[in-house]
Amino acid sequence: MSAKTAEILCVGTELLMGNIVNTNAAVISSELSGAGIDIYHQSVIGDNPERLKDAAELALSRSDILITTGGLGPTYDDLTKETVAKLLGVELYLDTESWESIKQYFASMNRELTENNKKQAMLPVGCTVFPNPNGTAPGFAIEKDGKTVIMLPGPPREMKPMLLNYAIPYLSRKSKDCLVSRNLYFFGIGEAVLEQRLKSLMESSRNPTVAPYAKTGEVMLRLTARVEKGSDASYLLDPVQKEIEAVAGEYLYGVDCSDLQTAAVRALSNARLTVSCAESCTGGLVAERITRVSGSSKVFRGGIVSYDNSAKISVLGVKPETIERFGAVSAETALEMAQCAAKLFRSDIAVSVTGNAGPQGSEDKPVGLVYIGICSPGYSDVITLNVKRRDDDIRSYVKEIASSNAIRLILKACQSF
Amino acid sequence: MSAKTAEILCVGTELLMGNIVNTNAAVISSELSGAGIDIYHQSVIGDNPERLKDAAELALSRSDILITTGGLGPTYDDLTKETVAKLLGVELYLDTESWESIKQYFASMNRELTENNKKQAMLPVGCTVFPNPNGTAPGFAIEKDGKTVIMLPGPPREMKPMLLNYAIPYLSRKSKDCLVSRNLYFFGIGEAVLEQRLKSLMESSRNPTVAPYAKTGEVMLRLTARVEKGSDASYLLDPVQKEIEAVAGEYLYGVDCSDLQTAAVRALSNARLTVSCAESCTGGLVAERITRVSGSSKVFRGGIVSYDNSAKISVLGVKPETIERFGAVSAETALEMAQCAAKLFRSDIAVSVTGNAGPQGSEDKPVGLVYIGICSPGYSDVITLNVKRRDDDIRSYVKEIASSNAIRLILKACQSF
Numbered sequence: 001m002s003a004k005t006a007e008i009l010c011v012g013t014e015l016l017m018g019n020i021v022n023t024n025a026a027v028i029s030s031e032l033s034g035a036g037i038d039i040y041h042q043s044v045i046g047d048n049p050e051r052l053k054d055a056a057e058l059a060l061s062r063s064d065i066l067i068t069t070g071g072l073g074p075t076y077d078d079l080t081k082e083t084v085a086k087l088l089g090v091e092l093y094l095d096t097e098s099w100e101s102i103k104q105y106f107a108s109m110n111r112e113l114t115e116n117n118k119k120q121a122m123l124p125v126g127c128t129v130f131p132n133p134n135g136t137a138p139g140f141a142i143e144k145d146g147k148t149v150i151m152l153p154g155p156p157r158e159m160k161p162m163l164l165n166y167a168i169p170y171l172s173r174k175s176k177d178c179l180v181s182r183n184l185y186f187f188g189i190g191e192a193v194l195e196q197r198l199k200s201l202m203e204s205s206r207n208p209t210v211a212p213y214a215k216t217g218e219v220m221l222r223l224t225a226r227v228e229k230g231s232d233a234s235y236l237l238d239p240v241q242k243e244i245e246a247v248a249g250e251y252l253y254g255v256d257c258s259d260l261q262t263a264a265v266r267a268l269s270n271a272r273l274t275v276s277c278a279e280s281c282t283g284g285l286v287a288e289r290i291t292r293v294s295g296s297s298k299v300f301r302g303g304i305v306s307y308d309n310s311a312k313i314s315v316l317g318v319k320p321e322t323i324e325r326f327g328a329v330s331a332e333t334a335l336e337m338a339q340c341a342a343k344l345f346r347s348d349i350a351v352s353v354t355g356n357a358g359p360q361g362s363e364d365k366p367v368g369l370v371y372i373g374i375c376s377p378g379y380s381d382v383i384t385l386n387v388k389r390r391d392d393d394i395r396s397y398v399k400e401i402a403s404s405n406a407i408r409l410i411l412k413a414c415q416s417f
Numbered sequence: 418m419s420a421k422t423a424e425i426l427c428v429g430t431e432l433l434m435g436n437i438v439n440t441n442a443a444v445i446s447s448e449l450s451g452a453g454i455d456i457y458h459q460s461v462i463g464d465n466p467e468r469l470k471d472a473a474e475l476a477l478s479r480s481d482i483l484i485t486t487g488g489l490g491p492t493y494d495d496l497t498k499e500t501v502a503k504l505l506g507v508e509l510y511l512d513t514e515s516w517e518s519i520k521q522y523f524a525s526m527n528r529e530l531t532e533n534n535k536k537q538a539m540l541p542v543g544c545t546v547f548p549n550p551n552g553t554a555p556g557f558a559i560e561k562d563g564k565t566v567i568m569l570p571g572p573p574r575e576m577k578p579m580l581l582n583y584a585i586p587y588l589s590r591k592s593k594d595c596l597v598s599r600n601l602y603f604f605g606i607g608e609a610v611l612e613q614r615l616k617s618l619m620e621s622s623r624n625p626t627v628a629p630y631a632k633t634g635e636v637m638l639r640l641t642a643r644v645e646k647g648s649d650a651s652y653l654l655d656p657v658q659k660e661i662e663a664v665a666g667e668y669l670y671g672v673d674c675s676d677l678q679t680a681a682v683r684a685l686s687n688a689r690l691t692v693s694c695a696e697s698c699t700g701g702l703v704a705e706r707i708t709r710v711s712g713s714s715k716v717f718r719g720g721i722v723s724y725d726n727s728a729k730i731s732v733l734g735v736k737p738e739t740i741e742r743f744g745a746v747s748a749e750t751a752l753e754m755a756q757c758a759a760k761l762f763r764s765d766i767a768v769s770v771t772g773n774a775g776p777q778g779s780e781d782k783p784v785g786l787v788y789i790g791i792c793s794p795g796y797s798d799v800i801t802l803n804v805k806r807r808d809d810d811i812r813s814y815v816k817e818i819a820s821s822n823a824i825r826l827i828l829k830a831c832q833s834f
Contacts, residue, residue, distance in 0.1 A: 016456050018447025019630045021440050025461070030435030039433050040468055042461035044442070051457055109805075157810070213436045276728075283708025284701030287722040291700025294776050294812060302728035304721050305704040308762070311693075311719035315761050344732050345725070359711050393574075395711060 006032050006065035007041040009055055011080045012154055015070075016046045024069045024152075024159050031168055034224065036179050037065065047077040056084050060147050065171070070154030072137035074116040081151060085124045088144045092122040095129060098138040105136055130166035134158045141170050177226050180233035182208075182256060184221040184244060185263070187408050189251040191219045197247045201240070208236055210244075216397070217404045218260070253411055260407040261289040261296075267414040268299035268349075275410055276345035277303040278316055278337040280328065280354040281370060285403040301345040306337070316340045329354050329365045331382040334373035342375055349376040349413045351406045355385070357398040367394055370402045374409040379416040383409065423449050423482035424458040426472055428497045429571055432487075433463045441486045441569075441576050448585055453596050453643065454482065464494040473501050477564050482588070487571030489554035491533040498568060502541045505561045509539040512546060515555045522553055547583035551575045558587050594643050597650035599625075599673060601638040601661060602680070604825050606668040608636045614664045618657070625653055627661075633814070634821050635677070670828055677824040678706040678713075684831040685716035685766075692827055693762035694720040695733055695754040697745065697771040698787060702820040718762040723754070733757045746771050746782045748799040751790035759792055766793040766830045768823045772802070774815040784811055787819045791826040796833040800826065 008028050014020050025042045032039055041063065045055045052071075059066045071080030085092055099121035106113040120137045123129060130139035135158035141150045150167050152159045172178060186194060191214040195202065198221075202210045208225035221244065225236040245252060254263035268275055277286045287303035290296050306312040309328050313320050317340040318333060326332040337352035355370025356362075368387035374380060385405060387398045425445050431437050442459045449456055458480070462472045469488075476483045488497030502509055516538035523530040537554045540546060547556035552575035558567045567584050569576045589595060603611060608631040612619065615638075619627045625642035638661065642653040662669060671680035685692055694703045704720035707713050723729040726745050730737050734757040735750060743749040754769035772787025773779075785804035791797060802822060804815045 014630075015443075016446055016459065017450050018443040018445065021438060021443040022459075023438050026432075026435040026438040028435065029433055033434050040463060040465070041472075042433065042439075044459035046457060048457070055458075277722075279701075281708075282705075283713075283717075284696075284704030284720060284722065287701030287724075288699075288705045288816075291698075291722075291724065291774075292813060292816075296700075297724060300700075301725045302722045302732060303701060303724075304719065304732070305694075305701065305708075306719045307704075307708060307714060308718045311762055314763075315719060315721070345728055346731075357708075389574075396709060399705075399709075 004064040005038045005040055005062075006067060007039060007059045007063040008043070009059055009066060009068045010042070010044045010154075011047065011052060011068060011070040012044070013046040013077075015044045023156050024154070027156070027160055028067055028069070028152075028163060031163060032067075032171075034179060034181055034222075035168055035172055036175075036177075036226065037171065047071060047079060049079050049083045052080065052083045053087055056087055060087075060149075064146075065148045065150065067150045067152065067167070069152045069159055072120060072139070072151065072153050074114070074119050074136070078119075081122070081124070084149060084151065088124070088142065088149065090124040090126065090142065090144065093125050094118070095121050095123045095138070098123065098129060098131075101131060101138070102136050128170060130162050130170075132158055132162060134161055139166065141167065176229060178229045180225050180227060180237070182223045182225075182233075182237045182241065183258075184223070184241065184252055185254040185257060185259070186219045186221070186248060186251040187217065187253050187260060187404065189219065189248060194219050194221070194248055194251075198244060201243055205240060208233075208240055210240065217401050253408065260404055260411070262293050264407050264410045264414070265290060265293040265296050265299055267411050269295065271414050271417055273348040273414060273417060274299055274301050274345075275349045275351065276301045276341045276347035277350060277406070278341035278352040279303060279305050280307060280312070280337070280352075281357040282353045282399050282403045282406070283307060283357075285399050286351065286353060286406045289403055289407060301347045304341060304344070312337065317344065327365065329356055329369060329371065331371050331373075331384065334371035334382050335375070335380065336373075338373035338375040338380070348417075349374070349410060351410055351413075353402050353406050355398065355402060357402075358394040368398055370398065370405075372402065372406050372409060374406075374413050376413045376416065379413055381409070421481040422455045422457055422479075423484060424456060424476045424480040425460070426476055426483060426485045427459070427461045427571075428464065428469060428485060428487040429461070430463040432461045440573055441571070444573070444577055445484055445486070445569075445580060448580060449484075449588075451596060451598055451641070452585055452589055453592070453594075454588065464488060464496060466496050466500050469497065469500045470504055473504055477504075477566075481563075482565045482567065484567045484569065484584070486569045486576055489537060489556070489568065489570050491531070491536050491553070495536075498539070498541070501566060501568065505541070505559065505566065507541040507543065507559065507561065510542050511535065512538050512540045512555070515540065515546060515548075518548060518555070519553045545587060547579050547587075549575055549579055551578055556583065558584065593646060595646045597642050597644060597654070599640045599642075599650075599654045599658065600675075601640070601658065601669055602671040602674060602676070603636045603638070603665060603668040604634065604670050604677060604821065606636065606665060611636050611638070611665055611668075615661060618660055622657055625650075625657055627657065634818050670825065677821055677828070679710050681824050681827045681831070682707060682710040682713050682716055684828050686712065688831050688834055690765040690831060690834060691716055691718050691762075692766045692768065693718045693758045693764035694767060694823070695758035695769040696720060696722050696823075697724060697729070697754070697769075698774040699770045699816050699820045699823070700724060700774075702816050703768065703770060703823045706820055706824060718764045721758060721761070729754065734761065744782070746773055746786060746788065748788050748790075748801065751788035751799050752792070752797065753790075755790035755792040755797070765834075766791070766827055768827050768830075770819050770823050772815065772819060774819075775811040785815055787815065787822075789819065789823050789826060791823075791830050793830045793833065796830055798826070 127140040342350035358367035361367035544557040759767035775784035778784035
């Protein structure tokens with residue numbers, strides 16, 4: 001497969017005005033990169049036919065593939081399809097199958113159909129239709145003069161499934177090879193340090209390639225191997241994963257598992273263990289993250305957000321002396337909070353968080369000082385964090401980092417059983 | 418002020434690869450719109466000098482103001498500044514003040530300074546420097562041939578303060594007028610319905626303009642008045658706000674308060690009331706949202722995440738008969754959960770959530786069925802939600818909508834005191 005270049009053109013005045021963040025561009029870029037397609041440009045344009053035409057023309061002059069999002073709606077200012085079809089010199093026709101789907105969608109949502117909606121079923125002659133089970137506007141791909149144009153709807157929850165289920169497979173079908181990715185998730189090691197340890201591997205490895213991605217407090221390494229369609233990529237991926245584990249295995253918390261809470265729920269589930277939590281400064285974020293995972297109800301017993309000191313004593317059952325002597329933000333209180341949670345919820349494992357999330361700190365309890373306790377029949381521990389960042393939103397940062405560490409401790413505790 | 422046009426050029430291969438979402442573009446767009454500057458284009462380009470030059474040249478050919486983000490770092494592939502300065506025909510000089518700040522920043526973070534970092538203090542001759550207290554790269558504005566170029570660093574936590582504290586004031590200084598906005602926040606009414614009720618007002622009102630912005634389950638209306646610098650805009654904003662309140666006042670929950678939890682913490686604080694919560698399907702999200710607000714520790718006593726039925730009974734104190742007779746997902750259980758929380762945490766107000774967040778539903782407890790209970794000495798109530806959406810991430814949607822409704826009920830309860 002010769003590397004094709006694609007560019008992304010997102011249409012919508014609400015993007016230009018900054019009313020919404022353009023998550024579509026990131027999702028499409030990431031998926032196209034994964035499919036081995038290079039992207040050199042992303043642009044955003046309003047619902048203005050003249051500027052839209054110029055932007056599409058420029059894109060087609062410099063890239064092989066143009067992917068648009070937005071402007072496929074039923075109203076008069078949704079003009080992406082009409083403008084691009086005109087530019088390509090292609091007529092629109094009423095796609096009866098799409099029109100039937102739209103009618104069914106409206107019926108299922110008990111919403112009234114208007115004549116306007118017919119506009120959404122008008123598609124360029126010769127296109128490959130991409131159905132939209134999550135909305136009304138179908139998407140499509142059309143080829144003209146060696147260029148491919150793919151048009152997708154704007155709402156992310158309609159765009160993303162269509163991209164994954166139709167657009168990427170459409171583009172991949174044109175290739176002999178395919179790309180197989182494996183994502184390795186690390187926690188507790190910075191991107192810079194991990195990169196340093198893996199520098200020579202990352203530079204020398206061509207198949208698979210090894211690329212790092214950082215997010216708050218975490219690093220993901222993506223190994224991407226190119227193989228002939230239908231063949232297994234493990235023989236390429238396994239040895240490289242082993243090399244990586246040899247230098248950073250202690251920080252690896254999961255493979256292809258998307259996030260810490262999913263890895264934790266999976267580990268608890270596999271070990272048939274239950275967990276509970278007692279949170280102070282994270283304010284419920286540990287529980288909230290665990291319960292984001294489908295299936296968490298089988299392993300998560302519950303949690304207490306003991307924000308107030310009196311709640312730590314009366315609801316959770318921490319001894320008043322502990323708080324008096326060591327303070328609410330202390331290793332001793334953290335450990336007792338975890339023990340109390342385990343007892344109250346009768347869970348195998350319990351985790352606790354107490355700390356100062358800011359914005360106000362004191363000399364002995366500075367902003368970012370957090371204690372995390374963990375206990376299980378065979379294991380108990382308290383770790384101390386000093387979360388530092390110059391930031392106007394230090395609260396949410398401390399909450400995020402502290403909750404990640406708490407969930408990481410749950411994972412470790414599973415391994416001690 | 419004649420309306421100027423600006424465009425945004427974000428530089429960074431990590432944006433093009435989809436490793437990170439371009440939040441900078443949305444923040445800049447929104448602030449520029451607020452300052453009365455029109456934006457017709459946003460683009461993203463990698464760290465490639467040739468394509469960067471083309472993109473900057475195109476931008477300057479069609480817009481008055483070019484704002485770039487990214488590529489101001491110390492490494493060899495950070496080339497935005499060098500490329501744009503060359504395009505403008507301007508030399509770079511070592512800005513000693515910026516160089517001193519960079520040295521101080523490294524010292525304060527205990528990080529080692531390298532000769533590379535000097536590159537960050539090289540700025541175009543004749544520019545206005547924007548200091549960067551949150552990082553190393555300073556930003557700046559430079560005027561040439563009637564065009565303005567503003568260059569900002571890439572990391573959002575460095576970019577945003579510099580935009581708000583330096584770039585927007587820089588652009589505003591050139592104008593006689595200023596724009597004053599007032600944001601009205603609505604909950605419980607859809608964007609389409611609100612727009613319909615306000616259609617003629619939105620179309621006819623010129624000063625202030627009235628524009629709607631939707632986010633999950635909420636609508637925000639922004640009134641923007643143009644007045645002479647230094648004068649009060651209330652005489653323009655007040656009458657329009659009154660008109661809006663006359664047709665949708667029951668859904669208005671706050672003015673310039675940014676979100677439901679901030680409005681709730683503010684209302685509790687003003688009324689000197691405390692709150693607690695008992696959550697099942699939201700898994701801690703109500704507590705987590707309340708504790709995002711700085712100052713929430715004064716009003717939030719705590720919460721219980723009683724995910725498991727046994728936890729509802731043993732920890733929260735719900736009567737086993739209630740759950741047996743009506744089910745965990747029922748109005749009766751919801752009310753008792755709230756009452757138990759109020760008693761346990763000795764709070765003035767307590768809110769509870771129990772429901773099915775999915776993905777699996779049953780005939781009598783379908784996904785999206787949620788009961789929310791509220792109690793306070795003078796007031797108690799249970800509301801029923803049927804959250805519907807065809808979605809692959811129904812869990813997070815149900816959690817979000819349910820928690821918003823719970824927080825809205827806390828606000829209402831404050832008003833009943």
